[in-house]
Amino acid sequence: MPTDQPLPAAARIVIIGGGVGGASVAYHLSEMGERDVLLLERDELTSGSTFHSAGLVGQLRADPALTRMNMYSVDLYRKLQAGEHGVAWTESGGIKLASSPERLQEIRHQISWARTYGLPLQEISVHEAAELFPLISTEGVVGAAYLPSDGYIDPSQLCNALANLARSNGVRVATRTRVVGIDVEAGRIRGVRTDQGDVACEIVVNCGGMFAAEIGRMAGVRIPLIPMSHQYLVTEAFLPQRENPLPTLRDPDLLVYYRQEVNGLVMGGYERDPEPWTATERSYDAVPADFNGRLLPENWPRFEQLAQNSQVRVPAMADVGVRMIVNGPEAFTPDNEFCLGETDVAGFFVAAGFCAHGIAGAGGIGKIVAEWIVEGEPSLDVWHMDISRFGRDYRSPQRTLERTVESYRRYYDISYPGRQRDAGRPLRMSPAYPWHAANGAYFGEKAGWERVDYYEPNAFQGNGAPRPDGWAGRYWSPAIAAEHAATRRTAGLFDESSFAKIEVSGPDAATLLEWACDNRVARGIGDVTYTQALNRHGGIEADFTVNRVADDVFSIVTGTAFGSHDMSWLRKQARRRGADVRIDDVTGRDVCYALWGPRSREILTQLTPADLGNEAFRFMTAQQITVADVPVRALRVTFVGELGWELYASSEYGATLWRSVWEAGKDLGLVAGGYRAIDSMRLEKGYRVWGSDITPETTPYEAGLGFCVKLGKAGGFEGRDALLASKERGLERRLCAMTLHDPHSVVLGNEPVRVGDRVAGRVTSGGYGYTVDASIAYAYLPMADAEPGTAVSVDLFGDWVDGVVVAEPLFDPAGLRIRG
Numbered sequence: 001m002p003t004d005q006p007l008p009a010a011a012r013i014v015i016i017g018g019g020v021g022g023a024s025v026a027y028h029l030s031e032m033g034e035r036d037v038l039l040l041e042r043d044e045l046t047s048g049s050t051f052h053s054a055g056l057v058g059q060l061r062a063d064p065a066l067t068r069m070n071m072y073s074v075d076l077y078r079k080l081q082a083g084e085h086g087v088a089w090t091e092s093g094g095i096k097l098a099s100s101p102e103r104l105q106e107i108r109h110q111i112s113w114a115r116t117y118g119l120p121l122q123e124i125s126v127h128e129a130a131e132l133f134p135l136i137s138t139e140g141v142v143g144a145a146y147l148p149s150d151g152y153i154d155p156s157q158l159c160n161a162l163a164n165l166a167r168s169n170g171v172r173v174a175t176r177t178r179v180v181g182i183d184v185e186a187g188r189i190r191g192v193r194t195d196q197g198d199v200a201c202e203i204v205v206n207c208g209g210m211f212a213a214e215i216g217r218m219a220g221v222r223i224p225l226i227p228m229s230h231q232y233l234v235t236e237a238f239l240p241q242r243e244n245p246l247p248t249l250r251d252p253d254l255l256v257y258y259r260q261e262v263n264g265l266v267m268g269g270y271e272r273d274p275e276p277w278t279a280t281e282r283s284y285d286a287v288p289a290d291f292n293g294r295l296l297p298e299n300w301p302r303f304e305q306l307a308q309n310s311q312v313r314v315p316a317m318a319d320v321g322v323r324m325i326v327n328g329p330e331a332f333t334p335d336n337e338f339c340l341g342e343t344d345v346a347g348f349f350v351a352a353g354f355c356a357h358g359i360a361g362a363g364g365i366g367k368i369v370a371e372w373i374v375e376g377e378p379s380l381d382v383w384h385m386d387i388s389r390f391g392r393d394y395r396s397p398q399r400t401l402e403r404t405v406e407s408y409r410r411y412y413d414i415s416y417p418g419r420q421r422d423a424g425r426p427l428r429m430s431p432a433y434p435w436h437a438a439n440g441a442y443f444g445e446k447a448g449w450e451r452v453d454y455y456e457p458n459a460f461q462g463n464g465a466p467r468p469d470g471w472a473g474r475y476w477s478p479a480i481a482a483e484h485a486a487t488r489r490t491a492g493l494f495d496e497s498s499f500a501k502i503e504v505s506g507p508d509a510a511t512l513l514e515w516a517c518d519n520r521v522a523r524g525i526g527d528v529t530y531t532q533a534l535n536r537h538g539g540i541e542a543d544f545t546v547n548r549v550a551d552d553v554f555s556i557v558t559g560t561a562f563g564s565h566d567m568s569w570l571r572k573q574a575r576r577r578g579a580d581v582r583i584d585d586v587t588g589r590d591v592c593y594a595l596w597g598p599r600s601r602e603i604l605t606q607l608t609p610a611d612l613g614n615e616a617f618r619f620m621t622a623q624q625i626t627v628a629d630v631p632v633r634a635l636r637v638t639f640v641g642e643l644g645w646e647l648y649a650s651s652e653y654g655a656t657l658w659r660s661v662w663e664a665g666k667d668l669g670l671v672a673g674g675y676r677a678i679d680s681m682r683l684e685k686g687y688r689v690w691g692s693d694i695t696p697e698t699t700p701y702e703a704g705l706g707f708c709v710k711l712g713k714a715g716g717f718e719g720r721d722a723l724l725a726s727k728e729r730g731l732e733r734r735l736c737a738m739t740l741h742d743p744h745s746v747v748l749g750n751e752p753v754r755v756g757d758r759v760a761g762r763v764t765s766g767g768y769g770y771t772v773d774a775s776i777a778y779a780y781l782p783m784a785d786a787e788p789g790t791a792v793s794v795d796l797f798g799d800w801v802d803g804v805v806v807a808e809p810l811f812d813p814a815g816l817r818i819r820g
């Protein structure tokens with residue numbers, strides 16, 4: 001950029017950072033018609049992490065949306081190569097080796113769900129892998145997968161090409177222009193201050209890579225990431241001249257990756273003892289002001305283990321000389337996923353924290369973030385990458401550091417369902433936590449909360465329950481079956497204090513929520529409503545219950561992990577509508593204990609003078625009552641399909657309330673249970689889970705939640721027009737319940753579902769229903785395949801397991817048990 005040009009005084013959108021992220025966002029914004037865009041780079045383009053990247057572009061990730069974004073990247077890179085910008089994209093293909101039986105299972109699982117995207121990932125034999133990459137020793141290799149469209153690219157060329165294309169679309173690029181401040185007024189972006197002058201703007205996109213945390217601080221926004229040192233080496237030339245380049249190669253069991261570099265190899269990996277670059281006792285993510293176009297000193301001792309591993313797989317690595325070691329810093333996040341989207345400051349977006357897959361992701365990231373800015377929402381469900389997934393617990397830099405280091409260390413590990421993380425625990429605990437611990441709870445962690453998965457001592461009562469085969473059976477206990485059965489038979493007591501609780505109050509609270517929700521929620525005081533909040537396309541952005549507590553106060557309860565997300569969605573709606581409301585996270589204020597089961601009324605009656613009869617206390621209503629001297633807001637709701645109540649009480653009463661309910665119920669057959677039993681029961685009832693069964697990409701009609709949609713309500717609601725249009729077009733697919741014939745085959749999610757020989761859908765969620773005695777799976781299927789009785793098969797680790805579409809809910813379709 002001609003830095004001799006004066007900086008404009010104003011631009012609609014300012015992008016901070018001229019790495020591959022910023023360049024891609026600029027290009028995609030310009031492609032979507034945004035012309036008033038200014039990209040600011042404090043040094044030269046591609047002088048951050050981008051210039052020292054190894055440039056591998058692998059498309060397959062654990063997250064479906066990210067895989068689709070990476071596929072888009074490859075399409076874009078192909079086009080760039082073919083265009084006039086001369087970007088060196090090498091579509092070499094990519095191999096992933098399995099050096100353990102578990103890894104082969106992972107590969108088969110990935111192959112199965114890659115099918116649902118049209119990603120041509122295929123299993124190849126060990127022999128074929130060796131033919132494609134003749135340098136490998138096949139010792140210990142048990143299988144492999146090959147993806148012909150993977151490859152590698154020159155990162156600096158990519159960044160410059162995207163910036164040039166953006167420029168030719170009218171984007172202004174100012175290098176050697178450092179942003180030193182961001183002006184925020186009334187929670188909204190007003191402009192940026194730079195060392196070359198100030199620029200007024202409506203939108204800022206923080207594409208600062210590892211500098212993004214620092215840039216976030218200028219706007220008072222926390223971006224949880226840590227600059228980590230990441231190393232690879234480049235060998236001397238030793239490869240014979242080849243007609244075709246070697247494919248990229250990953251051996252995750254040995255923690256290493258390779259690609260061809262001229263006639264040598266690049267080899268890097270993820271060591272078990274990673275090094276956070278900038279973390280000292282007093283600083284976590286501050287990058288030196290002059291760190292541009294620079295590398296870190298090589299750290300051979302830390303790389304040595306990877307170097308040894310690399311020789312196991314490619315013996316030639318033992319003899320070949322090392323031309324250089326590249327040690328570059330890169331922004332990693334606490335869960336190895338990107339930070340994308342709008343922050344709590346209106347107009348302040350982020351696209352950073354690319355965790356060493358930013359080159360692979362750049363195309364898709366730019367597209368998604370541009371959509372988010374221009375259209376208000378991205379076209380894919382990017383919940384796993386949405387900055388709003390990080391709650392207040394990540395304000396702590398130390399916690400961010402611990403979790404990030406753990407994620408880096410586990411980068412290549414297989415993510416078995418139910419496998420728990422260790423770092424930074426315990427952090428958030430219910431007042432009943434000591435009771436759970438003393439009674440043999442097995443804890444799972446979510447959003448920093450220690451939650452009971454099940455109680456080990458209940459296991460003996462569940463003996464005989466079918467243990468799922470394979471991965472689904474890895475972190476499993478018969479206690480899950482026992483707690484499920486006891487709840488259906490007598491009663492179960494569950495600690496759901498981790499549920500995120502949001503309070504919406506103020507003069508416009510009722511009108512805002514009526515606009516944000518598809519159901520009528522501003523009903524009588526005490527009423528409880530299950531609803532979704534939709535985006536403009538009718539997709540489900542949030543799914544929660546709303547309890548009207550007073551004329552101008554509403555209490556929302558949503559999933560443990562979704563509090564920050566749902567709150568920022570509601571805040572965004574409030575800003576758009578100019579609503580006079582307060583939206584507060586009150587999660588920690590109240591405990592929530594669920595007492596469910598046929599004897600729940602009998603148990604609770606002992607502790608309260610309140611009339612709990614069907615007439616006095618209707619389903620989907622709330623009342624202020626006392627339970628064992630504890631003031632409680634009791635909600636007659638259920639997530640398991642049984643009679644019962646959720647008891648909300650101020651936290652200081654929590655220990656007393658739990659103990660009292662337990663004491664009252666234990667001789668009546670009450671069992672304390674955990675989240676795994678809840679999940680099994682909710683599957684039998686067909687209750688949907690946001691993030692898997694329902695997402696921003698699915699509408700309530702498709703999800704079978706049409707009963708929540710009140711098209712005719714006064715004033716309309718967000719997403720209504722899109723729903724009307726979709727109704728007119730007619731439904732094309734529907735969320736269906738299926739059961740599998742083999743009770744030991746239990747899905748994990750994302751498996752393809754076949755009708756005949758055709759892949760018709762992908763599993764959203766599933767598990768075992770211990771009452772209906774069946775392995776249950778859910779998937780969106782075309783209407784023609786959605787009829788109960790349709791024969792299906794589901795690909796589990798390469799084996800097609802037969803099943804059938806069934807009418808739902810599978811358990812108590814008339815809802816008699818809920819009515820008690």
Ligand SMILES: Cc1cc2nc3c(=O)[nH]c(=O)nc-3n(C[C@H](O)[C@H](O)[C@H](O)COP(=O)(O)OP(=O)(O)OC[C@H]3O[C@@H](n4cnc5c(N)ncnc54)[C@H](O)[C@@H]3O)c2cc1C
Pocket residue numbers: 016017018019020021022040041042043044045046047048049050051052053054055056057155177178179180207208209210211215230231232292326327328329330351352353354355356357358359360361
């Ligand atoms: C050793 C190594 C190997 C890698 N290998 C791969 C790989 O094989 N495949 C892959 O997909 N990914 C890989 N990556 C990751 C990839 O390189 C990064 O994810 C990507 O380059 C990050 O791009 P970015 O635009 O987010 O950040 P950056 O490239 O760091 O860009 C951020 C820019 O913001 C600028 N900036 C910061 N503060 C300010 C300010 N105040 N004002 C103005 N400008 C500012 C900086 O100067 C910088 O240029 C690797 C990374 C490393 C370190």
